[in-house]
Amino acid sequence: MSTEPEPPSTTENTGPGTPDDAPPAAGTPETDSVAATAEGPTSEPTADEPSPESPAADATDAESAADESARKLSEAEAELAAQKLERERIERRKAEKQGPIPAGTKLSGKAADLLAAVRAVESGEKPTATVFADPEPAPRRAAAEPVRRPQPVAAEPTATAPAPAPETVEAVRQVLAGGGAPEALAAQVAAALGEGAAEELGEDPWQLLRVPGVRPEQADGFARALLGAECAPDDERRGRAVTVWLLEQAALAGHTALELPALTAALAQRGVPDADAAVQSTLAEGEALAFQDAVEEPGAAPVRATGHEESEDSDGSDEEEAGPVRVLVGLERYALAEESLADGLARVVNSVAKETSTPWESAAASASGSTAELIRAVAGHGLVLHTGGEAARAEPAALLAAARSLGLRAVAACHTPDGRRRLAAHLDAADDADGFLVTLPGLLSGAEGPGRDTEGAFVLDLLILLDAPQLDVETAAMLVESLPDGARLVLSGDPALLWSAGPGRVFADLLAARVCPQVASRTPDPGPLGELVSGVGIGELNQVEAPGKEIVIVPVRDAGEAVHRTVQLVADSVPRAFGIPAEQTVVVTPGHGGAAGTRALNAALKERLNPGPGRFGGFDPGDRIAYSPVPGRTVPGQVVTADAQGLHLSCAGAAVVVPKERVEQSVRHGWALTAHQAAGSRWPAAVVVLPGDAAQVLSRPWVYTAFSRAERHLSVVHGVEQALAGAVAEVTAKPRTTRLPVLLRTQVPAAG
Known part of the structure; x- marks a missing residue:
């Protein structure tokens, strides 16, 4: 690795950057996570920060534009429609499963207390004050067989959620003003609470926590102003609201549920006097669910996990000895998505014949190495996992060609248009025109791919999903439930990359559960960049020979100098030395905040590369942007223009119009990205910025993801000294609490 000897410049050095935080609501500081109180630092959510203002333009032909907009289904609307249908399906699934809750056998202490409370709630009773007395253990029951339920077809466009009525917003604004809260929150509160928002907020001021970005201490201040002497830390309403808020913060950190001790500890740190009562009240009101999962001890036979619902096929005669269990509490949407995913994966595993056919064997015979191994695994199994780096994408490409x-x-399917482009590079150019290389959002929405049958299942026999570590639990549940019986599923990806921006760690959980064949690629990434990234993947930061300056280290002393050198590299040094224009270089930094976060870097890069007044909601034509049609997904693009319809973007060659009321929430400048935003795409050149205040947020997966965004050249603006090597060697992926491995082991036999 070489060092670029350009003179430094010194500017002010400010405090630590904020690692990929979710954006604050208007007038409120940024949120923090339950991981900070219970389980350490959070991972990187990718919600976007509001822009200063909305785009404005003359509405010359507004009526005809609105008619045209209503006829076209945008990508974001289609994806929201698919998600809405999946939510309805999950609700129906929940309604079909009625019955008492198994509390397990031989439980004691708070685990038995909490599960007894849940059982009382599910039977239609409110837990009494004595519910924490020792309950009678219920017999353990066998798990139900997974049942395939039809998936409805999204047949027509679904508009985005309508804006709250002006009178509702005005009524909420008056309540907020009475409590001293920012009136700018009125629209968000009205959208979150619905038509009776003002009355509900007046009766329960802690409902303000439903607005993203609001923190408990801010809601407490609002409640004191509204309730006066009636406001108390032990208020049941406060306990419920803080419990739900902590679970939402845990979801932002990637957890699908929290263990009960972690949740009660976090509640105590948030000033809730009786954490157990707060959890009980939250469960009683149906705002969260509780589960018990068996804990497998080393060398012990697998034991069954049970949850909040009871199987229907057990006669109650099973009196097997219960092993140790853990009690978890989670939000319903993530808990049911995880259960739905486990059911769907069990169906995929069990619906394919386990014998290898002659045609598959002939296809495998024409391949070699891990490609042949992958083809043979797919021949006899419904679910197969494939692991490898960027060069290993050739193997699922070969599988795709063989299957066709x-x-x-x-x-x-790939998560991003760039991922689809890189996969297509391993196939004939004409292959990409047949519609079998798609993006995952396009496949789920129906905008791309083979479409769905009358039962709502995809019309396909084999689905290969690349970049699988980016798969969150809700998206995975929608995907698996959409597979027809007998279809095969291959999940391929690099396990060293960052996990999904959304809750869950689906690919890692499947690898750990070992319920299906796993094929590890033996195709290494080539060149100095491949050598560097491969070393990082095993915890080693190696000195790599880079005769063509494929890797350059740029030392800096402070954050201000890091910004200056980054702009210099993107605008001058990389284009001059490698012929890579600025628009083909990405800047990756650990967080949005701080003196060298995405905000500061984007401001400096815009001033140098595309200066302008930002007359369209802070944007000008030609600005590089990061567009998030839904939280957790980022699409790079460029601003084209703006008019009465909104901000016009070009994203991967597709025209996108963002309504002006959504620009603040879904569009930010995109010369500089976080690692989570950049995951799924690669650029000819990457500049990774590591200011001194980033040392404590670095980890091996973050460094691996950031460094591997470069195809030809990587510059590292290095200000963390030895902390980089320490992070690569010692700081592995942040733990996430999920239930998927236990759920899978109860439904799918271990792979042979």
């Missing part, structure tokens, strides 16, 4: 040559309806 056998006459199978095979489709490959």
Whole structure:
């Protein structure tokens, strides 16, 4: 690795950057996470920060534009429609499963107390004050067989959620003003609480915590102003609201549930006097669910996990000895998505014949190495996991080509248009025109791919999903539930990358559960960049020979100098030395905040590369942007123009119009990204910025993800000294609490 000897410049050095925080609501500081109180630092959510203002333009032909907009289904609307249908399906699934809750056998202490409370709630009773007395253990029951339920077809466009009525917003504004809260929150509160928002907020001021960005101490101040002497720390309403808020913060950190001790400890740190009562009240009101999962001891036989619902096929005669269990509490949407995902994966595993056919064997015989191994695994199994780096994408590409040559309806999906482009590079150019290389959002929405049958299932025989570590639990549940019976699923990705921005760690959980064949690629990434990234993946930061200056280290002393050198590299040094224009270089930094976060870097890069007044909501034509059609997904693009319809963007060659009321929430400048925002895409050149205040947020997956965004050249603006090597060697992925491995082991036999 070489060092670029350009003179430094010194500017002010400010405090630590904020690692990929969710944006604050208007007038409120940024949120923190339950991980800070119970389980350490959070991972990187990717919600976008508001822009200063909305775009404005003359509405010359507004009526005809609105008609045209209503006829077209945008990508964001289609995805929201698919998600809404999946939510309805999950609700129906929950309604079909009625019955008492198994509390397990031989439980004691708070685990038995809490599960007894849940059982009382599910039976329609409110827990009494004595519910924490020792309950009678219920017999353990066998798990139900997974049942395939039809998935409805999204047949027509669904508009985005309508804006709250002006009178509702005005009524909420008056309540907020009475409590001294920022009136700018009125629209968000009205959208979160619905038509009776003002009355509900007046009766329960802590409902303000439902607005993203509001913190408990701010809601407490609002409640004191409204309630006066009636406001108390032990208020039941406060306990419930803080419990739900902590679970939402945990979801932002990637957890699908929290263990009960971690949740009660976090509640105590938030000033809730009786944490157990707060959890009980939250469960009683149906705002969260509780579960018990068996804990497998080393060398012990697998034991069953039970949850908040009871199987229907057990006669209650099973009196097997209960092993140790853990009690978890989670929000319903993530808990049911995880259960739905486990059911769907069990169906995929069990619905494919386990014998290898002659056509598959002939396809495997024409391949070699891990490609042949992958084809043989897919021949006999419904679910297969494939691991490897960037060069290993050639193997699922070969599988796709082989399956299509056998006459199978095979489709490959990537998370981003750039991922699809890189996969297509391993196939014939004409192959990309047949519609079997798609993006995952386009596949789920129906905008891309083979479409769905009358039961709502995809019309395909084999689905290959690349970049699988980015798969969160809700998206995975929608995807798996959409597979027809008998279809095969291959999940391929690099396990060293950052996990998903949304809750869950689906790919890592599947690897750990070992319920299906796993094929590890033996195709290494080439060149100095491949050598560097491969070393990081195993915890080693190696000195790599880079004769063509593929890797350059730029030492800096403070954050201000880091910004200056970054702009210099993007605008001058990289284009001059490698012929890579600025628009093909990405800047990756650990967080949005701080003197060298995405905000500061984007401001400096815009001033140098595309100066302008920001007359369209802070944007000008030609600005690079990061567009988030839904939270957790980022699409790079460029501003084209703005008019009465909104901000016009070009994203991966597709025209996108963002309504002006959504620009603040979904569009930010995009010369500089976080690692989570950049995951799924690669650029000819990458500049990774590591200011001194980033040392404590670095980890091996973050460094691996950031460094591997470069295809030809990587510059590292290095200000963390030895902390980089320490992070690579010692700081692994932040733990996430999930239930998927236990759920899978109860439904799917271990792979042979």
